Amino acid sequence: MRRPPLRASLFLALLATASVPGCKRESPEQPAMPAKAPAVTTAPATAVATSATDLRDVTENTPDYVIGISYPAVASRYPALATELKRYAEAARAELLEAAKGREKAGSSAPYELVLPFSELYASPTLVAVGVDGSSYTGGAHGAPLIARWVWLPQQGKQLRxxxxxxxxxxxxxxxxxxxxxxxxxxxxxxxxxxxxxxxxxxxxxxxxxxxxxxxxxxxxxxxxxxxxxxxxxxxxxxxxxxxxxxxxxxxxxxxxxxxxxxxxxxxxxxxxxxxxxxx
CATH class of the missing domain: 3.90.640 (Actin; Chain A, domain 4)
Incomplete structure (x- = not known):
């Protein structure tokens, strides 16, 4: 089954849902949602945060691919955690861009897509948890899930594995x-x-x-x-x-x-x- 393209307006609306107040998931009963509103701007492929602690949300919209990445505010308070999140996002983005180079040759009429809504799951002075429930679409019937969690110990400056x-x-x-x-x-x-x-x-x-x-x-x-x-x-x-x-x-x-x-x-x-x- 051919997957229909994700239109820009729909994609921006998806990111905009993160702006609803009270979306932080600090208890298990709340659904995983983006912790803050992403800065919805159309950016070229080069518009990625230049510093690990400068986690700017990213929206890229081209005929070949659509990318949306949003970060939680809590990550910016911990540079090492911000580095981990940014590394994960950039790796996923690089993989999508490489795949998009051969999109037309692969016979795909729909643009490839990467959606990474990082969210704050819990935050305290001793414990921070961030998650991402995203996806990457590079052809086929559906996208590949991108699911990850980071549990951070602020006082030790390290990830708890x-x-x-x-x-x-x-x-x-x-x-x-x-x-x-x-x-x-x-x-x-x-x-x-x-x-x-x-x-x-x-x-x-x-x-x-x-x-x-x-x-x-x-x-x-x-x-x-x-x-x-x-x-x-x-x-x-x-x-x-x-x-x-x-x-x-x-x-x-x-x-x-x-x-x-x-x-x-x-x-x-x-x-x-x-x-x-x-x-x-």
Whole structure:
């Protein structure tokens, strides 16, 4: 199926939705949305922030490609975090521009597209979380999802990675089991709701369960995308692990998440970070 082009007016309207007040997601109940309004200006391909801490939102609109990148205000307060976000955005942008050079040769009538709405998920003097739920379209039926999370420790000036939190292989294996169990349960409930014939149900579950098992094996890379769920006391009450489409299910299942409470995580958390968690 040929994907229709994203018209400039629609694209700018998409970015403009970030300007709605109260869009910051500081609790797990709120949806992930851009944390602030992007500066909507049409810029040439060279109009990218020249400094890592100068995170200017970018909109580029040409016959070959459309690009929209918006950053949360909180990132500008932490230069090292800003550098990480900008590096991610520029890598995605460079990949899209390279692909766009061959758009006509590939037979695509629609411009290629990159949409990266970075958002503030949580911010305090001790903990900052930023996410992006974007996409890159370079032909085909749909775009490729670009899903990433950054958990930042302002007082230490560093990103908190899963390998820091859970350094022991046995701990990651235990967390893997908890996550896998939730995903298997959710899958069974979805398949039951479809009321498939028994033989078809078995086949669907067989293939989907294998994707879950493969995508949640105890490899740090499989659990690298996570965000903190912070309680009223400012401590982490759990972690939400984020799995992009194709990691634990088909594209049609979308991004999937699993929440693991602090009580289940604490036995496996490195001593240096236990004080961040409830009960630690």
């Amino acid at each position: 899963i390998g820091d939190l859970v350094p022991d292989a046995g701990g990651l294996e235990a967390i893997s089991g908890l996550v896998r169990e939730q995903l298997h349960t959710a899958l069974s409930q979805r398949v039951d709701a479809d009321e498939l014939p028994p033989a078809e149900r078995v086949e669907v579950l067989k293939g989907a369960n294998k994707m879950i098992d493969d995508g949640t094996s105890p490899d740090p890379e499989h659990f690298s995308q996570f965000e903190p769920l912070v309680g009223a006391n400012g401590r982490i009450r759990g972690l939400r692990f984020v799995f992009a489409p194709y990691q634990v299910g088909p594209y049609s299942d979308g991004t999937q998440t699993v929440e693991v409470p602090a009580a289940s995580l604490l036995p496996h958390i490195a001593p240096a970070y236990r004080s961040l968690f409830e009960g630690g």
